[in-house]
Amino acid sequence: MNPEPILKVRDVSKAFGGIMALSRVSFDVFKGEVLGIIGPNGSGKTTLVNCITGFIKKSSGQVLFHGKDISRRPAHRIADMGVARTFQVMRPYYSLPAYKNLVIPLFSPRAKRTGGWRGGGKLGDRNTVGIDILEEIGFERDSFVPYKMASNLPTGYLKRLELARCLALNPEVIFCDEIFSGLSMSEISSMVPLIERLQMDGITLVMIEHRLRELFRVADRVMVLNFGEKLMEGSAEEIMANEEVKRAYFGSENIEELVGNVSG
Amino acid sequence: MDAGERRKERIDRGIKVRSDSLYALMSWRELAYLSVPRLVFIVGMLLLPLILPDMYWQRVVSIVCIYALLALSFDFLAHFAGLVSLGGAFFVGTGGYLAAVLNTSFGLPPLVTIPLATLFGAAICTLLLLPCLPLKGVYFAIVSLMYPLFSMRLIEALDILGGTDGIIGIDSFPNPWIEQYTVIGVMLFFLFAARRLVNMDIGLVFRGIKDNDQAIRASGMNITHYKAMAVFIASAMGAMGGACLVHIYMWSGISQFALDFSILPIAATVIGGGGTLVGPVLGCLILVPISELLRDFGTLRIVFYSLILVGFIVFRSEGIMVYGQRKYHQFERWTRI
Numbered sequence A: 001m002n003p004e005p006i007l008k009v010r011d012v013s014k015a016f017g018g019i020m021a022l023s024r025v026s027f028d029v030f031k032g033e034v035l036g037i038i039g040p041n042g043s044g045k046t047t048l049v050n051c052i053t054g055f056i057k058k059s060s061g062q063v064l065f066h067g068k069d070i071s072r073r074p075a076h077r078i079a080d081m082g083v084a085r086t087f088q089v090m091r092p093y094y095s096l097p098a099y100k101n102l103v104i105p106l107f108s109p110r111a112k113r114t115g116g117w118r119g120g121g122k123l124g125d126r127n128t129v130g131i132d133i134l135e136e137i138g139f140e141r142d143s144f145v146p147y148k149m150a151s152n153l154p155t156g157y158l159k160r161l162e163l164a165r166c167l168a169l170n171p172e173v174i175f176c177d178e179i180f181s182g183l184s185m186s187e188i189s190s191m192v193p194l195i196e197r198l199q200m201d202g203i204t205l206v207m208i209e210h211r212l213r214e215l216f217r218v219a220d221r222v223m224v225l226n227f228g229e230k231l232m233e234g235s236a237e238e239i240m241a242n243e244e245v246k247r248a249y250f251g252s253e254n255i256e257e258l259v260g261n262v263s264g
Numbered sequence B: 001m002d003a004g005e006r007r008k009e010r011i012d013r014g015i016k017v018r019s020d021s022l023y024a025l026m027s028w029r030e031l032a033y034l035s036v037p038r039l040v041f042i043v044g045m046l047l048l049p050l051i052l053p054d055m056y057w058q059r060v061v062s063i064v065c066i067y068a069l070l071a072l073s074f075d076f077l078a079h080f081a082g083l084v085s086l087g088g089a090f091f092v093g094t095g096g097y098l099a100a101v102l103n104t105s106f107g108l109p110p111l112v113t114i115p116l117a118t119l120f121g122a123a124i125c126t127l128l129l130l131p132c133l134p135l136k137g138v139y140f141a142i143v144s145l146m147y148p149l150f151s152m153r154l155i156e157a158l159d160i161l162g163g164t165d166g167i168i169g170i171d172s173f174p175n176p177w178i179e180q181y182t183v184i185g186v187m188l189f190f191l192f193a194a195r196r197l198v199n200m201d202i203g204l205v206f207r208g209i210k211d212n213d214q215a216i217r218a219s220g221m222n223i224t225h226y227k228a229m230a231v232f233i234a235s236a237m238g239a240m241g242g243a244c245l246v247h248i249y250m251w252s253g254i255s256q257f258a259l260d261f262s263i264l265p266i267a268a269t270v271i272g273g274g275g276t277l278v279g280p281v282l283g284c285l286i287l288v289p290i291s292e293l294l295r296d297f298g299t300l301r302i303v304f305y306s307l308i309l310v311g312f313i314v315f316r317s318e319g320i321m322v323y324g325q326r327k328y329h330q331f332e333r334w335t336r337i
Helices: A045-052 A075-081 A098-106 A109-114 A126-136 A155-167 A185-200 A212-218 A236-241 A243-250 A255-259 B014-020 B022-026 B028-051 B055-080 B088-106 B110-132 B137-158 B176-199 B201-211 B213-218 B223-249 B260-272 B278-315 B320-329
Strands: A007-016 A019-029 A034-038 A060-065 A083-085 A173-177 A204-208 A221-226 A229-234 B006-012 B330-336
Touching (some): A007 A045, A019 A229, A034 A045, A034 A212, A045 A060, A045 A204, A075 A083, A075 A109, A075 B213, A083 A155, A098 A126, A155 B213, A185 A204, A221 A236, A221 A243, A229 A236, A229 A243, B006 B014, B014 B028, B028 B176, B055 B088, B055 B176, B055 B223, B055 B260, B055 B278, B088 B110, B088 B137, B088 B260, B176 B201, B176 B223, B201 B213, B213 B223, B260 B278, B260 B320, B278 B320
Parallel strands (some): A034 A204
Antiparallel strands (some): A007 A019, A221 A229
16 A cells, blocks of 8 residues: 555544534545545534535644645635545535536536546546446436436435546545445445445545445445544454444444444 | 326427427428527517507617516526526616716717626626625625615715716717617527526536535535626626616616616516526516506506516416426326326
8 A cells, every 4th residue: 555645634623613523633545545434423524524625614733635735725626636525415416417417527627627537638528428427337328317307316326426426527535425325235235346446446535434334345444433533543343343432333232233244 | 076086297299309309400390399489589579679659669678678688687697506686786787887987988989888888897796796605595685785775875975976966968879770779689699698608518507506506616616706707797787788778868877776677677587487588588578568558557556566466476476488388398188097
């Protein structure tokens, strides 16, 4: 693994009034890895993503992307540098068909510069590129699905559309905020190879998840948050073995029951 | 017949589906299906000054077109950029006063002042509205309402730009025909340009801001930049309307900032059907002449006017254009469940 991290998060804190949503969270993200972030409800996972991607202002701390301080940049500048994100509450453009949802990010300066995902530096017709990306991500090309209104798409496709919106930017890092939640087992099983394919393309993924069994299958490392503080980070096995994590997150001893057998 | 067993279903007409695709170019019927409604509207608008009997009604047509520009501007901002603006009067006033000053102080003819007032008026409006662009929904509406009121008081209190008397002695158009066809042409141009714009890729970005501005930010685009562009386009329409108006009345006064210019276009959008762009124009074609006809009733005018508005809202709340499009593109039938 590359020793120099692509993204360094240093002592990020966020206070909402008197409540410390995040206190001094630090971690590194290495190029090409899948980092999982887990934690009980309200532990600050989404707030952390919002702080890093510039959607809310952090109270203190630093975020370095390729060694450059991006702490004070606005959200669109950070996205333009190649740090994309999905939203936990899915936010497609409901009044547009699925493929037109991708025409919008393909219109962005970064997509024009990079040509979009697998664009090779040259952006073709935005409608065609949009449909290409949708096909890559699991929309059946010859069906009506890419042409359906986003408001008529089922949850599984909307989650993929969220990811596709990020991919249109040809990002280096994607923060996935619970892209497995609300999906059926079979939908998740078809998402897992997709995640692996993105990783093979050299995209770094930070995944916030509640679905631990599936997360542990794809994540190289996992970080645990609790009450806005970083509890620990390590491999899936280390996380499951840790007593503190068990108490904080699972509240019980039967972690194997929740997670299943990871190796199997 | 109990309602549980049957329901109405709406199905797209075959010709609508065929004319959606490239096949439309291969048959005159599909071509006609697409082009006849547009042609009827364009030719109708162009013939209107020739058909109408007297100067009075020809003047009404000019006023209709100016209100139509404002309604178009409101509909574009509200339904395609997500900014509900009550500042239509501010656009009119800025464009109007600019044209008036350019004409009286610099001696420029109307056909030069109108384009200049449009460009610079739009630039001024956009700059002044820039601080409000992060606001959304009703908050933007309230703040944008402040602008015309503020301008009116400013001119009154400081006694600038002619104060309460306004600026007089503004040149009229060279002749009534040029006046008529300038405003009609400008209105038709902006209508079809706006329709084209909202379906272009940049138009999709505007619509994306309305649907979900956070996703636009997450896509690396500056929403304030695009909102400012939308405001520039909309205020250009308003300013152009205002500039035409002062040359028609040969007078520019604080009544240009009157709320009629903010409110009537909204009523027209409601009647015509928001989000269709043509609808608001049709709404003005109905509302402005009605308001003229009702002049005979004196102060009762506003009562009848309100009744007509309420009637439209209760019985055709979707708007004429939305209703018309549905009837044109789809047929309905009862089916047994």
